[in-house]
Amino acid sequence: MKKSRFMNPASSNPNSNGAAAAGAGNAATGTASASPASPAGTSPTGASPTFSPLYQQIKALITQSLQSGEWKPGELIPSEVELAGRYKVSQGTVRKAIDELSAENLVVRRQGKGTFVASHNEARAHFRFLKLVPDEGLPHQPDHQYLEVKRIRAPAEVARLLDLKSGDAVVYIKRLMAFGGAPTILEELWLPGQLFKGLTAERLAEYKGPMYGLFESEFGTRMIRATEKIRAVAADEAGADLLKVAPGTPLLCVDRVSFTYGDKAVELRRGLYLTAQHHYQNELS
DSSP: OEEOOOOOTTSSOOOOHHHHHHHHHHHHHTOOOOOTTSOTTSOTTSOOOOOOOHHHHHHHHHHHHHHHTSSOTTOBOOOHHHHHHHHTSOHHHHHHHHHHHHHTTSEEEETTTEEEEOOTTSGGGTTSSOOEEESSSOOOOOEEEEEEEEEEEOOHHHHHHTTOOTTOEEEEEEEEEEETTEEEEEEEEEEETTTTTTOOHHHHHHOOSOHHHHHHHHHOOOOOEEEEEEEEEEOOHHHHHHHTSOTTOEEEEEEEEEEEGGGEEEEEEEEEEOOSSEEEOOOOO
16 A cells, blocks of 8 residues: 655656748638638538537537636526527527536526526535445534645646646645544645635634535636546555554545636645545536
């Protein structure tokens, strides 16, 4: 079993013009040109053109409005009839687009009320990204203790995963999470400093909702999806001391990269999970 090793925040280890002119000239005269060497229906390079179904195009337009903040988290979006009129398509096309957005947790349908922009502050969303659940009883929110919150220069691997330049500013957070007073999760997070200006230990401690709710409401950054790598490790002395277990105790190590609109990486997170009374639960569909 691998030895757990929390990342040192200061280290690098966490885990042709002529053709364009011709095109412009054609545009100016209202004509279009095609390469005579290109077969019909293909691009000059021989690649087949791609076409997106109409509902996918409408889905993309609605997503653009969500990303731009036209409709804020928790707000009601226009009805299917109104959106159909706005985009000049059928109501069925809009419905299919919203079906996909709902399946991706970007919007929430409420019977008799309409469709709302999804929010991390909703109760139903609190456990979407927290997959550790008790072996007995219902899932509940842990207590948080922030051990470190500071701005540092991004180590090389952190910069790579967050699509930053090595040395760019990031916010580093280390926290301990407990269920019923028992330390259970030890986490490190790295966030792009440019996006999270003003994020401090005091602000994190005073915010009573989920962390992603704070990111959404105060920093305009909504987590849309995440990728995770999970492996078993053995607790090192530092981690064991904080989790109040013996060194070498088996832990679950979860490395996560979270993405916002446009598939932009905005968070790197590493968690060490004690699973003596909990298990990691995921639903696949």
